[in-house]
Amino acid sequence: MAVIVPLNCFAPSTRAASRSSASAPPKPGKFMEPALPFAALTDRTAQIDRIKRMLVEQDAVLVAHYYTDGALQTLADETGGHVADSLEMARFGHAHPARTLVVAGVRFMGETAKILNPEKRVLLVEKDATCSLDDACPPEAFGAFCDAHPDRTVVVYANTSAAVKARADWVVTSAIAVKVVEHLHRQGKKILWAPDKHLGSYVQRVTGADMLLWQGSCVVHERFKAELLADMKQRHPAAAVLVHPEAPAGVVSLADVVGSTTTLIRAARELPHAEFIVATDNGIFHKMREAAPGKVFIEAPSGGVGATCASCAHCPWMAMNSLDALERVLSRGDSEVVIDETVRRRAVVPIQRMLDFAAAQPRTY
Ligand code: 13P
Ligand code: SF4
Secondary structure, three states, X not given: OOOOOOOOOOOOOHHHHHOOOOOOOOOOOOOOOXXXXXXXXXXXXXHHHXXXXXXXXXXXXXXXXXXXXXXXXXXXXHOOOEEEOHHHHHHHHHHOOOOEEEEEOOHHHHHHHHHHOOOOEEEEOOOOOOOHHHHOOOHHHHHHHHHHOOOOEEEEEOOOOHHHHOOOOEEEOOOOHHHHHHHHHHOOOOEEEEOEHHHHHHHHHHHOOOEEEOOEOXXXXXXXXXXXXXXXXXXXXXXXXXXXXXXXXXXXOOXXXXXXXXXHHHHHHHOOOOEEEEEXXXXXXXXXXXXXXXXXXXXXXXXXXXXXXXOOOOOOOHHHOOHHHHXXXXXXXXXXXXXXXXXXXXXXXXHHHHHHHHHOOOOOO
């Protein structure tokens, strides 16, 4: 039986805990970042020094998502920046006094930073890094959908353009979606949800709210396969299964923990299990290994029969972020996020509503 856990907290099932093997000897994670040869390491160190200097000179702070390259995550941590999920990236960038925010992630993350901080310079490490959810929700078509359902409260996932956010009553991230929809449902509100159909249907199942779903999906999470995951669970009976709710319902139903990237990392650290099957982007393994050294992390199956990728569990747009791209952006000062002021003024309202709501919640995510 599946254990569905709210996105913003996790509670291991007793079944999962009883399968734990915390006393098992530590094994290396299955997913290992490649070691660099000595010469490349020296070049890399020099490059990192140059980037660190530019960050200081430009009064800039690096905010990175968990799916980005491990070297960028380490650099963010070492330079007083932050590595986080979408909600925490927005919070951190908003609160930080730096004049420039450098966002390692995808476009909507940079746009959210700019919407909240119009007075700051916001740079994207990779300006062409989009998101399939954002792409699947063009503002005009979405506007028409909203116009057709004026009786519904419009809740949009953060993975959307500034123009789509400008049409919303609420913006949510995966860390806060259940809480916000629960809150609206308690007030008797009917919801229009966009763009992720899988996250939307998960929130619907957990909250029981009346939700009309836009039919977008994440190209990474959609590929996880329930049937293959069930086989993998049989081969790793002691492993806990961690799933991001952008995955299809069949995959979610096999999870021990369902939640945002932060929730999944916390589960890796705090659950007694020595082994985890993880159904989200494999960039997360960098922080998981840091948080839970010695534990084993296995990618949930995503390729399926006949797939040409060994693992499809890596976002092609997150993968565009690199130290080279970061150095280029800091040297040239291009890749700056610009948002029309009328759109920004509208979009900031539902984002700020989410941040105010999140601030009033106990910090369990
Ligand atoms: P999180 O907010 O959980 O980090 O998710 C963002 C995302 O894009 C997942 O694919
Ligand atoms: Fe978008 Fe999916 Fe990439 Fe996240 S992993 S940024 S939802 S395409």
